[in-house]
Amino acid sequence: MNLGLSAEQAAVRQLARDFVEREIAPHMVAWDRAEEVDRGIVKKLGEVGFLGLTVDEEYGGSGGDHLAYCLVTEELGRGDSSVRGIVSVSLGLVAKSIAAWGSEEQKRRWLPGLTAGEYVGCFGLTEPGTGSDAGNLTTRAVRDGDEYVLSGTKMFITNGTWADVVLLFARSTDAPGHKGVSAFLVPTDTPGLTRRTIHGKLGLRGQTTAELVLEDVRVPASALLGEEGKGFSVAMSALAKGRMSVAAGCVGIAQAALDAAVRYAGEREQFGKSIAHHQLVQELISDIAVDVDAARLLTWRVADLIDRGQPFAVESSKAKLFASEAAVRAANNALQVFGGYGYIDEYPAGKLLRDARVMTLYEGTSQIQKLLIGRALTGVSAF
Numbered sequence: 001m002n003l004g005l006s007a008e009q010a011a012v013r014q015l016a017r018d019f020v021e022r023e024i025a026p027h028m029v030a031w032d033r034a035e036e037v038d039r040g041i042v043k044k045l046g047e048v049g050f051l052g053l054t055v056d057e058e059y060g061g062s063g064g065d066h067l068a069y070c071l072v073t074e075e076l077g078r079g080d081s082s083v084r085g086i087v088s089v090s091l092g093l094v095a096k097s098i099a100a101w102g103s104e105e106q107k108r109r110w111l112p113g114l115t116a117g118e119y120v121g122c123f124g125l126t127e128p129g130t131g132s133d134a135g136n137l138t139t140r141a142v143r144d145g146d147e148y149v150l151s152g153t154k155m156f157i158t159n160g161t162w163a164d165v166v167l168l169f170a171r172s173t174d175a176p177g178h179k180g181v182s183a184f185l186v187p188t189d190t191p192g193l194t195r196r197t198i199h200g201k202l203g204l205r206g207q208t209t210a211e212l213v214l215e216d217v218r219v220p221a222s223a224l225l226g227e228e229g230k231g232f233s234v235a236m237s238a239l240a241k242g243r244m245s246v247a248a249g250c251v252g253i254a255q256a257a258l259d260a261a262v263r264y265a266g267e268r269e270q271f272g273k274s275i276a277h278h279q280l281v282q283e284l285i286s287d288i289a290v291d292v293d294a295a296r297l298l299t300w301r302v303a304d305l306i307d308r309g310q311p312f313a314v315e316s317s318k319a320k321l322f323a324s325e326a327a328v329r330a331a332n333n334a335l336q337v338f339g340g341y342g343y344i345d346e347y348p349a350g351k352l353l354r355d356a357r358v359m360t361l362y363e364g365t366s367q368i369q370k371l372l373i374g375r376a377l378t379g380v381s382a383f
């Protein structure tokens, strides 16, 4: 087993590190305070190829394997999770779903723009009444001649305010539960689709999150992604890979927490010596370091399984569960190392903690990951 990076993977990681240093780090506190990152960052992410990773070059993608995708995601998460989330959704959930399930026409229509950062994609699964229980969603898609008419409300949609296209999940047949769900590609300028930005988030404040309301939104039948009634499979396969991307972002948060804690411990003096000399401070730092390594190894294993064409969904749940809880612990431990200074946003630990907290909630809460892992081990569904 080789846990080292190839020269190409190391180069991609360095490219991402430099990008974060140049394009993100100088602005992230201002973006966090303003509750919106500069939209120009999307085009820059496209230009450097980060929105096309793992997508075929034929459709504007930049190729690469899933480990390279994880490395870039980790570095973006180490910088600013709000920016990392734009990539994880627009590329990870939307473009990759189109690449996997789309018709030739759909791929040509959407992928070049999404991978170039000219378009932003969003993923519309959650509704006000169905979060963890997404298979029981109630947004309707009624067939009318060559069109579908969509009606319903989607909640907490990342990139929703900016997005040009929503990968929308709606109930199109009377089949019960998730069997009646289909996936649609809906341009957000379609008449009848309105959006409301959700303000006041605890973290990921630079990322736009929206409620989408659909009132008799008409799309051609060709907007269907994959087969009718197979939409839940589209959503679940997107989330299985998406959880790896969230996990990689969490590794980045934990690594940033470690870097900041070590640096500060060496600079700050109390009781006549730097706080790095105090054993209990070293305990905080070593706990963060172990979390970083364990989360990273679980995440890389998922990438390796995907790249070797092996089953990976349960391993992805394990990685997401562990890495998200680890990121919260790591950021909280780093905040403790910073003392009172950790509590203000001129220092990084507070933002890391606020950003980390949602990772245990979205793309399946920690409880839902445990049920997925438990079901795989016991054969019993406890949902």
Ligand code: FAD
Residues within 6 Å of the ligand: 089, 122, 123, 124, 125, 126, 130, 131, 132, 133, 155, 156, 157, 158, 159, 201, 204, 209, 358, 361, 362, 363, 364, 365, 366, 367, 368, 371, 382, 383
């Ligand atoms: P609920 O499902 O109501 O859960 C509440 C609590 O009950 C949780 O602790 C949960 O673990 C627990 N629970 C529920 N069912 C069970 C069970 N069977 N057993 C044990 N415990 C259970 N969604 C999208 O579709 N697209 C997006 O882009 C997107 N982005 C998001 C961005 C942010 C910032 C946030 C906060 C959310 C986002 N979401 C998005 C929604 C997110 O995926 C949901 O919030 C999440 O799935 C949980 O659903 P819920 O909030 O309705 O909580």
